[in-house]
Amino acid sequence: MQTQHHAIPCDTLVTAGVLVSQNDDRQILADAALAVTDGRIAALGPADALANAYAPKETLDLSGCLVLPGLVNTHGHAAMTLFRGLCDDAPLHVWLSEHIWPAEARLDAAAVALGTRLACAEMLATGTTCFCDAYLYVDAIADAVQASGMRAVISQGVFEIENAGFKTVDAALNAAGALADRLAGNDRLRPAIFPHAVYTCSAKTLTRCADFAHSRNVLLSTHAAETARENEDCLQANGARVIAYLNGLGLLGPQTLLAHGVALNNDDIGMLAATSTSVAHCPKSNMKLGSGIAPVAALRAAGVTVGLGTDGAASNNTLNLFSEMQTAALLQKVAACDPTTLSAGAALDMATRDGADAVGWPELGRLAVGGPADLCALDLNRPQLAPAFDPVSDAVYAANGGEVACTMVAGTVLYRNGAFPGCDYPALLAAFKKTAARLVRPAS
Numbered sequence: 001m002q003t004q005h006h007a008i009p010c011d012t013l014v015t016a017g018v019l020v021s022q023n024d025d026r027q028i029l030a031d032a033a034l035a036v037t038d039g040r041i042a043a044l045g046p047a048d049a050l051a052n053a054y055a056p057k058e059t060l061d062l063s064g065c066l067v068l069p070g071l072v073n074t075h076g077h078a079a080m081t082l083f084r085g086l087c088d089d090a091p092l093h094v095w096l097s098e099h100i101w102p103a104e105a106r107l108d109a110a111a112v113a114l115g116t117r118l119a120c121a122e123m124l125a126t127g128t129t130c131f132c133d134a135y136l137y138v139d140a141i142a143d144a145v146q147a148s149g150m151r152a153v154i155s156q157g158v159f160e161i162e163n164a165g166f167k168t169v170d171a172a173l174n175a176a177g178a179l180a181d182r183l184a185g186n187d188r189l190r191p192a193i194f195p196h197a198v199y200t201c202s203a204k205t206l207t208r209c210a211d212f213a214h215s216r217n218v219l220l221s222t223h224a225a226e227t228a229r230e231n232e233d234c235l236q237a238n239g240a241r242v243i244a245y246l247n248g249l250g251l252l253g254p255q256t257l258l259a260h261g262v263a264l265n266n267d268d269i270g271m272l273a274a275t276s277t278s279v280a281h282c283p284k285s286n287m288k289l290g291s292g293i294a295p296v297a298a299l300r301a302a303g304v305t306v307g308l309g310t311d312g313a314a315s316n317n318t319l320n321l322f323s324e325m326q327t328a329a330l331l332q333k334v335a336a337c338d339p340t341t342l343s344a345g346a347a348l349d350m351a352t353r354d355g356a357d358a359v360g361w362p363e364l365g366r367l368a369v370g371g372p373a374d375l376c377a378l379d380l381n382r383p384q385l386a387p388a389f390d391p392v393s394d395a396v397y398a399a400n401g402g403e404v405a406c407t408m409v410a411g412t413v414l415y416r417n418g419a420f421p422g423c424d425y426p427a428l429l430a431a432f433k434k435t436a437a438r439l440v441r442p443a444s
């Protein structure tokens, strides 16, 4: 008879009070555990069984927590944390042209790195493990995200307005190519291209971006149909609504992610479904800028993959996907005057697995054996999460994001009980504040 127990080695054994897997069966386990090795989930099952089977180097006790897959933020401009609260309660074109663009013209690589790093801290503290970013100075962004330990799809912004970040479309496309070269083989960072919008890019530039995305096999993302006015202007300038115009230029497809998608009619929705184009729904940005209500229920019913995005911190003003999930579900119910529209489960899907699919990274957004060990954990001892009858309901309707007690990316704990292991957060915050003040109120 064998007397010695042969336990399997692993890096970390994580115990979870309740585990919401978001796998294909939407399996939910009480008293569960995850064995993590080399940043991936080696096993997932009952805590007792895994404790017997595995010999971990270290343990992570989340037995008082509700464990979810790390959330995926499908649209944002991380470094715009530098402009949070700079201008609120103004129309989109005033906000952009009178406030944001002048401040952005004073940006440099160091400022973008600081703004991105602070955004990473904010997202980690609210359970996000991967984000799709679109901005300038992508090298600085890649440095900042790499140092943070997070995952990101980093998109080079392209627009035909002279900006400190680049002077020409050629320069932007060259930077996008260099980024794609640099990130080849990187397991946490992926490159992408982001023509800003149909009203800031010519048809030729949009087509060049699509050609780039196809030739480099990367995600193309763009702001599209954010407002009714955008469609009216596009119709006048180009003879087609935004979605039809993008389709005609070859920009729609399974590797395209459209941010906002608010002003969509049935033809537009049909075109998105037929081309397998995804949408990044940004409900709080749309609400705050008075853009309208995206037809999320109709998009999902048509088979369009819809993820959730916070947009930049200058137009939301937080990067908190728990808040975004709750807002998305409530807003669809208001729009339809129907409480059955966009259930808690659907909102959680959008913040996890659907968002992962939308950014072209389908192994994220679910906890499954063989998949990345990216997770967040909500402290179930908080009053707003008691008595914990339904973890999905609690995550969407009761949690505010402040309950996040732990966030892990690729097996590494990046946030734990208010602290950021591996990051000198006080120094980051001080440098960030100094830089933000300089950008908004330059010394004369």
Ligand SMILES: [Zn+2]
Pocket: 075, 076, 077, 223, 259, 311, 312
């Ligand atoms: Zn945006």
